[in-house]
Amino acid sequence: MNTINKYLPVSFAFLLLITSCSSEREPYIPFTPAEDSAFVYKNYTKKEVYVPMRDGTKLFTAIYTPKDSSEQYPIVMYRTPYAIQPYGENNYKIDLGPNMRMTRDKYIFVYQDVRGKHMSEGQFVDMTPHKRRTNESLDTFDTIEWLLANVDNHNGKVGQWGISYPGFYTAAGMINSHPALVAVSPQAPIADWFFDDFHHHGAFFYPHAFNFFSSFGRPRSGPTMVKNPKFKHGTNDGYAFFKAITPISLAKENYLGDSISFWNDLVAHPNYDDFWQDRNILPHLKNVNCAVLTVGGWFDAEDLYGPLKIYETVEKNNPGINNTLVMGPWGHGGWRRTDGDVLGNVHFGSKTSNFYNDNIIEPFFAYHLKGRGENKIPEAYMFQTGTNEWKTFDTWPPKNLKKVKFYFKEKKRLSQTPPGDNQFGVDIFESDPSNPVPFIADDHIGMPKSYMTDDQSFVNNRPDVLYYLSSPLEEDLTIAGSVLANLVVKTDQTAADWVVKL
Structure with a gap:
């Protein structure tokens, strides 16, 4: 039996004033994938090398250099645990860098398998703790040192970018920045794995972690070009599949065995203990001496915590640097993988990814790495859903906010009127672990990208769900900044999760 105090406040910050958006650049006209691939083959030379780290470990690295040597080019680096395929000096990526705009503008593009993954030597450690003797900041520094000394025709400037896990490596790479590292873009970066991905503020996301x-977690016997195959569930009914292997100990017993060390660690550390705290990169984001453009998606169910907290922490710890936050109407990595005009049943009025690529990421690297254009990117570039407009801000969260509190009231009401004396009460619900609350209405084996935009009201009539509705809004409101649900709860079990959705 679980209870929730129904008169405690839910705090919102409502934005009262929004600045105008800057003018757009000339739009990029896309080519076909075949034309893009032909351009890369015609204009770049690929070389594969092993780059030595300070402890002697060698990291496998692919370098794409423009064939035109009439000018010097900056280096743009991407470090990943997901394999820098295709391997082989005659096998080229179809596109290079954050987008084909930059590929056609020509940079020296560098891709690297991180320590212990795929073709690189060493032992892989998930979310490498920064306090280790070897860490991702040092490996990035050593890689840049080697590139500057061994790659021809560079201009002495280096940039780095990455999405998701590679976003973490980008954020780690800017700690104690190498002097040549002048611009980085961590995109959908993992910041703290207890809050990103698998534990959403403590609530364990079983399907996402298992899948x-x-x-990804299966060990390798040595350097390999082959990626691990995806797990085959034998069904598309994720609810039934994961219900059948609950409690979580059944996952190891029935499917995973004892070989996936991080799964064993994850199960052994259900709370925010030293294991997770050591993997939190936020306390170490210091001595960042380069321009930073952090990118995230409002509807990213994997890494929404990461970009917001990394921007906030870099801003606090490194005053005076160019530090920008971009948040668009995207799922995980949607700015590079989709047009950004629709997610699930929600439409955003335009191809928002094109705007981002034309007006934000390409000008950012062009200015800092090539000295071209002007440094006009604002402190925060935020897409406002509802009105479907890009907005710019001098600070984030904006300074001109009015904090508003809503209170849980009787009859499932959400009200701005605080409770009077002796009006506090409780709402009671029963939760059955053998009949968990689903988070999607349709059959799916994992977490679909549209999950964050889907209507969640299909669970409202369950006995283990409480919902509260406000009165109809009389005027438009814009919600900005953090949303905090302040709950006082009690359970007759040894543990419970309360998941709050707005």
């Missing part, structure tokens, strides 16, 4: 580590 990821059942493939």
